[in-house]
Amino acid sequence: MISDLARARYDISAFLARRSEWVCRFESRPPIRVREEQISISLEFGKLILTLWGEDFSECWRIEAYEIRGERLILQLGRQPGRAATLEITSDESVEEEEAEKRRRAFADMLGHLIERGLSTRVQYMATHRDDARHLSGIYTRLILARGGERAIAIAVNPGEPQAHVDGMVTAGLIWWDRATNSPQGAEARRLLFFAPRGRAATIARRLTVLRRDGPRLELYEVDESRGALIAVTPFDQGSLFDPRRVRLPRAAVKLPPHPLRDRALALAPGLLRVCRRPDSAVESLRLRGLEIARFWRGRLLFGVGNDKRPLRENWAEFERLVQEVARIRHPESPEKAHPFYRLQAERWLEDVIREDARRVDPRLDPRFLYPQIPAYETQGYGRVDLLGITEDRQLALLELKVDEDAEAPMQAVDYWLRIEWHRQRGDLTRRGYFPGLEIADRPTLVLIIAPFLRFHPTFDLVARWIDRRVPIYKIGIAEDWRKGVRVVFRKRANG
Helix, strand or coil, X not given: CCCXXXXXXXXXXXXXXXXXXXXXXXXXXXXXXXXXXXXXXEEECCEEEEEEECCCCEEEEEEEEEEEECCEEEEEEEEECCEEEEEEEECCCCHHHHHHHHHHHHXXXXXXHHHHHHCCCEEEEEECCCEHHHCEXXXXXXXXXXXXXXXXXXXXXXXXXXXXXXXXXXXXXXXXXXXXXXXXXXXXXXXXXXXXXXXXXXXXXXXXXXXXXXXXXXXXXXXXXXXXXXXXXXXXXXXXXXXXXXXXXXCCCCCCCCCHHHHHXXXXXXXXXXXXXXXXXXCEEEEECCEEEXXXXXXXXXXXXXXXXXXXXXXXXXXXXXXXXXXXXXXXXXXXXXXXXXXXXXXXXXXXXXXXXHHHCCCCEEEEEEEEEEEEEECCEEEEEXXXXXXXXXXXXXXXXXXXXXXXXXXXXXXXXXXXXXXXXXXXXXXXXXXXXXXXXXXXXXXXXXXXXXXXXXXXHHHHCCECCCCCEXXXXXXXXXXXXXXEEEEEECCC
């Protein structure tokens, strides 16, 4: 047990102030990366309380013991009798990261030999280090290749990286092309090569089909380390993207009949508590300004924030207090903007504001139709379209929302566009109950990427310009105080 809570709070807070980002590891859970402002240490009712939060999670624990070992903070946590956990907070320069760097360097050396032998091309330049000033990640191997007087730019990723890093190689490659071709070594390059792990290049192959055709020649290879071979992969054309037996668009969610339990819950905050239901789920999410505080399913209601949900039975007073507290804190003029209730699920809050009147974002949108969280399935996982709408002249519109910088935003939106277009061209949306009473126009789906105007990643315009014009993609910057209501600062074609 901690004998001096004030001293413990000081020690832990001083440790966390050393860096702006930390890696948190609970026992038997995948590590999570959090920023300094997503960790709170407070003294409440004679207890030292740790709070962690992110876009889709919130954790609150009592700290029972702690130990600082260099760049590691080890916390013994307790929540209720019989519920305890150990949390380790480490810097980004952990042993795991050092091992990753060794793996990346070894892969780069192997790849260099493989390229020189398999493609009869000399490696003129190779790097794996980070270059934050030029937005170049240390995850990828960057190369400049030479064969005679011809130059080529290349980028690769090793098989030890997660799939998200593999998929992100297209964005990283476009940024590297821009940097490399502005250097004397790569100025005359005419080809851009991508090297992906064997069997994991599907997303890359798909994304390459929507890059502009007046740029460099694009080549994709899978690296088979066991055979010491490079295998050329042809980018998939759109017709071969999906197997219709595996990819089925769920029916549009319909308004369910009244239920006394759900309706009584909604009456606690009329106009604030709203029901949201994904089209592929029977679970109803009760949200207050985008933050889920209850779930309703089969006549049963669970309430709470994050994973800490409990059944609603005779504890209506407790539920009502939660609603009132969330309504007080999750407010544009909140007195506690550092509170998890304010910070959690910011993109869903933005979604809630936009759904009040989508025409504030784009006056062409029909405010009657906005479908949230449409699944966009992939062969290696799935994502969800934030909002799917339609214009007054019946052109589909895909709305992708961001509240933080995300270098992958343009390419992620392209992924979703490919899937929605696949369904549109086959009449799936009408057949599955979307946009009833309307005939969807035979025109490419609009892509509206919406973010506070200072939160677009610095490389957004660079990457978006590579996207073929057949994808009508728009960049919409809104005012930073969007919680008070959406105000568009600029609206422009991103790949004009």
